[in-house]
Amino acid sequence: MIPPGETIGILGGGQLGRMIAMAAAQLGYRCHIYAPEADSIAAEVSAAFTHAQWHDTEALARFAADCAVVTYEFENVPVAPLSAIGDVPLHPHPRALETAQDRLTEKHFVVSLGGRPAPFAPVASAADLAAAMAGIGTPGILKTRREGYDGKGQWRIMEPGDADGLDLPEQPLIYEGFVTFLAEFSVILCRGADGDIRYFDSPENVHAGGILSVSTVPAAPEVEAQVPAARELAARIAETLGYVGVLTLEFFATGDGPVFNEMAPRVHNSGHWTIEGALTSQFENHVRAICGLPLGDTRLAAKGVEMRNLIGDEAHDWPAILSDPANHLHLYGKAAARPGRKMGHVTRLTLG
Structure with missing residues (x-):
């Protein structure tokens, strides 16, 4: 158990970190924000702020040394540099980040546990997209496998012609069939x-x-x-x-x-x-x-x-x-x- 008065480290400086810090203060904890953006709204309500890039392992190590536990408010924190946090507890475990950061990995993981996602297929080329559309059908949605949120990094394909001439980004993608939902x-x-x-x-x-x-x-x-x-x-x-x-x-x-x-x-x-x-x-x-x-x-x-x-x-x-x-x-x-x-x-x- 980590008693009140200790410091909670939060990776990410946005509104979720801000609200975590406010809840932590109510329980008597200090919060230390780590974020690559200089204008962190989470830092405004926290006791300390480290402004440094995700891959700056020296800065991450100094940050972790000030914390009794570390968490994150942003699921796109790179996993590899987090080894710099060392023995300081990090919750949730980075394996949750690794799973959620790649939409294809996430869906395979969910299927392995008996879950049912929309039909999906990986896409790395125009030929892959054509094959995915033929197998799954349209309408569908093409997404970047990594990052992208609130509708960013997504392309709706309502009929096959919508994919003609689509300038695919140079990163792994996933095509998902539309779900008719209530x-x-x-x-x-x-x-x-x-x-x-x-x-x-x-x-x-x-x-x-x-x-x-x-x-x-x-x-x-x-x-x-x-x-x-x-x-x-x-x-x-x-x-x-x-x-x-x-x-x-x-x-x-x-x-x-x-x-x-x-x-x-x-x-x-x-x-x-x-x-x-x-x-x-x-x-x-x-x-x-x-x-x-x-x-x-x-x-x-x-x-x-x-x-x-x-x-x-x-x-x-x-x-x-x-x-x-x-x-x-x-x-x-x-x-x-x-x-x-x-x-x-x-x-x-x-x-x-």
Whole structure:
């Protein structure tokens, strides 16, 4: 157990790190941020900040020497340099990063545990893409195997002609068939070092332009009916990885049961509603897990909860948002709004 007063290292300096640091401070911990960007919004609420590149192993070693435990808020942290952290505990284990960083590896891993993703095929050339489209069909979506999020690094192919003349990036790709779904939902769990697993209620998610727009709890009945099977897969993944901390899996609810979409080995945007809407937030439970503390109660704190992301200029409406006393506003302190950038979120509780 890591007692309050010690320092938690956080790899990544964005809004997830900011909210982890705020939850850690409530429990009496200091946080030290490590990020390659100079303008870290997580560092603004933390005790220390190391501004250095991911492959600077000397800087990583100095950072780790100040920490009792290290975690991350960003799944694209390069794995190889993390050996510089040495004997300082790193949660979740880097094997979770390695699995989630490559979409092809991730899908094979999920299939090996009995999960069902959309049909998929690796793509390294135009010939591979043509073969994948012939085998899986269209419509489909072409994605980079690594990095890319919120709709970035993705190309929708609605019919075969859409691929003609497509300028493929010089990196490994994956082609996935479209899934006909009723709704999208998340399974958000927290697993302690002792193997204790707590689940948050699964939010029903609505995306716009590839970016999460709204998460609602409880989900519709047809979604709720598929949550138990999705949780079983999530538990197998967490146990196989020896996972410690918050893990999020995104699913499509379909007429044939849940279809796996992707996993995030970290706290997740679809769990932001838990700050006000659960008895213990995903951020506090993540801190509890990585520090070896007992996990908190994940039950709903209200009859229902809705979380809406504030994208780009939507954050400028904060006076109107605050004029409704039922709204809980979270602004991330980012200096410049731009299309597709998450500037904050607002949560509403249904109490009766």
